[in-house]
Amino acid sequence: MIEIPNALEIILRHAGPLPTETVPLNLALSRVLAESVASDIDSPPYTKALMDGYAVRSADCTAPATLTIIEEVAAGQVATRTVEAGQATRIMTGAPIPAGADAVVPHEQTESTGNTVRVGRPVRAGESILPRAREMRLGEVVVPEGTRVTPQAIGLLATVGRSSVCVHRRPRVAILATGDEVVEAGNPLTLGQIRNSNGPMLVAMADHAGAVTEYLGIARDNRESLKTLVARGLDNADVLVLAGGVSAGKFDLVPEVLAAAGMTAHFHKVRMKPGKPLLFGTRGNQLVFGLPGNPVSSFVGFELFVRPALRKMMGHSQPGPTFVPLPLAAALATQNNRPTYVPAQIEKVDALRVRVRTSFGSADLRGLLGADALVSLPAGTVEYAAGDAIPTLML
Ligand code: AMP
Ligand code: MG
Secondary structure, eight states, rough: OHHHHHHHHHHHHHHOOOOEEEEEGGOOOOOOSSOOOEOOOOOOSSSSSSSSSSOOOGGSSSSEEEEEEEEOOOOTTTSOOOOOEEEEEEEEETTTTTTTTTTEEGGGGGEEEEEEEOOOOOOOOOEEEEEETTSSSOOOOEEEETTTTOOHHHHHHHHHHHHHHHHEEOOOEEEEOTTTTTETTTSSOOTTEEEHHHHHHHHHHHHTOOEEEEEEEEOOSSSSHHHHHHHHHHHHHEEEEEEESSSSSSOOHHHHHHTTTTTTEESSOOOOOOOOOOOEEEEETTTEEEEEEHHHHHHIIIIIIIHHHHHHHTOOOOOOOOOOEEEEESSSSEEEESOEEEEEEEEESSEEEEOOOOOOTTTOOHHTTTOEEEEOOSSEEEEEEETTTEEEEEE
16 A cells, blocks of 8 residues: 555656647647747737827927827828827827837827827826837747647737647547446446446546547456456557456456556555555556546546646646645544545635535545535544645645
């Protein structure tokens, strides 16, 4: 049995960034850049007006001044005349500043009559204008390698002329449920049977984590059935995730079948609750996770171990899981024989607080519904007061 940090270290050592591919920008959301992207332009490409108003010479406006309007420039147009002493040009937001002018006075701070405009206050050079290349210079790296492609990143990448980018490939994840008693939703249940919640849940978790997910169905608790589906999973996947059949029971055949399929086991038990029987192995570059069958256990196992592996494969430099200290909403007394994770809810009143949810154990998915965090409790007896900080993993 190994400790959680140890387990994570072993997993991350075996999970490397996947090869790269070039994808259209509109398909790059949530991927991680495998190249550094430089700007192909100065931005702004010319010194531009930040307000609708009048382009003026600040030297003319050290005191209230009346200026002659010589021209009007709309966005997309370019001034044809130089602003000379005593003159101003009507200008729109985004338009290039005419030669001679060094500031823009917002329209609402002026009074115009006919072809003159009155500026009633002193104007500083540079007011309401953005100099050429102030945001970025041609050739400057603006989106470094390793950046997660967010909507903002997509906007910036388009600004610098990119319609495609080089990113890490998405991991292919195969999901396999196991158990003679497990039945897919849509079928009648007889006594002793339970519905397959892990299969659909783990598929959703892998999808959500950005993987290309393949669902293999339910393997029965016999070598033949497991062997067939494990082989199908290992045929093409980067990561095979099984749920159930990994503990020490008579019908827990997963470790044996995986070993026969060529997997090297790295650990088989982690000192944690829920989900102590957790198997991790590799076959070449392929990762294999055997998660415990109880749905909350497999959920926690995925969050703590599978998701960080997927993040690392997708090129994230900080694969997590990232626990942040948050104040407890209520006092909490706990007694655990192993480090324990419990579902919790983040409350946003004035500040963020975290409230532990009532749970009826590791099969209680209802207790998990509405949880947007897991909190980490140490082994032993601990009493927390309301407001005490507790390590919290946001889901
Ligand atoms: P196991 O790890 O196979 O011993 O399973 C532990 C518990 O989780 C048993 O009560 C199983 O019935 C239950 N279980 C296993 N697989 C699933 C599944 N796919 N969906 C829901 N419950 C499951
Ligand atoms: Mg089972």
